[in-house]
Amino acid sequence: xxxxxxxxxxxxxxxxxxxxxxxxxxxxxxxxxxxxxxxxxxxxxxxxxxxxxxxxxxxxxxxxxxxxxxxxxxxxxxxxxxxxxxxxxxxxxxxxxxxxxxxxxxxxxxxxxxxxxxxxxxxxxxxxxxxxxxxxxxxxxxxxxxxxxxxxxxxxx
Amino acid sequence: xxxxxxxxxxxxxxxxxxxxxxxxxxxxxxxxxxxxxxxxxxxxxxxxxxxxxxxxxxxxxxxxxxxxxxxxxxxxxxxxxxxxxxxxxxxxxxxxxxxxxxxxxxxxxxxxxxxxxxxxxxxxxxxxxxxxxxxxxxxxxxxxxxxxxxx
Numbered sequence: 600x601x602x603x604x605x606x607x608x609x610x611x612x613x614x615x616x617x618x619x620x621x622x623x624x625x626x627x628x629x630x631x632x633x634x635x636x637x638x639x640x641x642x643x644x645x646x647x648x649x650x651x652x653x654x655x656x657x658x659x660x661x662x663x664x665x666x667x668x669x670x671x672x673x674x675x676x677x678x679x680x681x682x683x684x685x686x687x688x689x690x691x692x693x694x695x696x697x698x699x700x701x702x703x704x705x706x707x708x709x710x711x712x713x714x715x716x717x718x719x720x721x722x723x724x725x726x727x728x729x730x731x732x733x734x735x736x737x738x739x740x741x742x743x744x745x746x747x748x749x750x751x752x753x754x755x756x
Numbered sequence: 757x758x759x760x761x762x763x764x765x766x767x768x769x770x771x772x773x774x775x776x777x778x779x780x781x782x783x784x785x786x787x788x789x790x791x792x793x794x795x796x797x798x799x800x801x802x803x804x805x806x807x808x809x810x811x812x813x814x815x816x817x818x819x820x821x822x823x824x825x826x827x828x829x830x831x832x833x834x835x836x837x838x839x840x841x842x843x844x845x846x847x848x849x850x851x852x853x854x855x856x857x858x859x860x861x862x863x864x865x866x867x868x869x870x871x872x873x874x875x876x877x878x879x880x881x882x883x884x885x886x887x888x889x890x891x892x893x894x895x896x897x898x899x900x901x902x903x904x905x906x907x
């Protein structure tokens with residue numbers, strides 16, 4: 600494993616909300632008894648190792664003006680998936696794009712989360728992606744209700 | 757959404773994409789935008805209160821800390837959805853849960869410390885709600901982007 604107990608303690612704290620203060624890591628520094636400089640150094644290290652994907656603000660996209668969202672699942676063979684996935688990844692409106700293991704009853708393994716400001720924008724984006732990738736069998740699966748949206752908390756059990 | 761001032765949009769951009777890894781990140785940001793610390797802090801707090809900022813912190817790569825995550829879907833009878841939502845709210849390993857416009861009407865993400873934990877939770881939910889849950893774990897990632905452009 601390429602992180603230790605101190606890194607875990609840091610993750611437990613910064614995976615939540617870093618306080619908006621002049622010295623946001625001061626309380627953590629006191630509680631785990633290492634300097635703020637050491638905390639910052641370890642955060643940088645964990646970023647380099649890819650343990651921390653990103654530090655910063657996580658927004659609610661609806662409130663940021665991206666009101667229309669859809670999960671689009673595309674039918675594709677795994678040999679074509681890479682090319683299509685790379686094309687989809689180029690779009691700034693595509694936030695997530697994955698190839699998934701799917702059951703036989705749902706043969707649409709390539710998933711893209713698409714965010715747009717208007718319905719028209721969404722439709723034309725999907726149309727554009729379909730043309731560029733050549734994938735014409737897909738499902739637009741919109742969310743009707745958000746039942747839960749939280750951030751994962753690691754090492755808490 | 758209220759119209760945001762340009763300075764708030766800049767703040768959101770920096771907070772998302774160039775958050776300084778420093779002992780005093782908010783002071784660094786204030787300096788960069790040429791505003792006072794207290795002005796920056798006040799604006800950030802207000803963006804949080806408005807619900808535009810969900811939180812400011814680390815986004816962890818589940819795989820790299822040994823966690824296993826998967827997307828799950830199931831067909832849930834309409835009248836059981838609220839009960840299911842309540843149960844899910846008490847499962848910390850399920851972070852996203854949506855009603856969607858498809859025959860598979862419930863979609864959620866499950867991130868567990870192990871595959872065994874995943875199996876146990878899925879089994880419990882299937883038994884409690886008399887449903888079959890399909891797991892669709894990621895095989896390949898083409899993109900994970902978590903920031904939004906402010907226009």
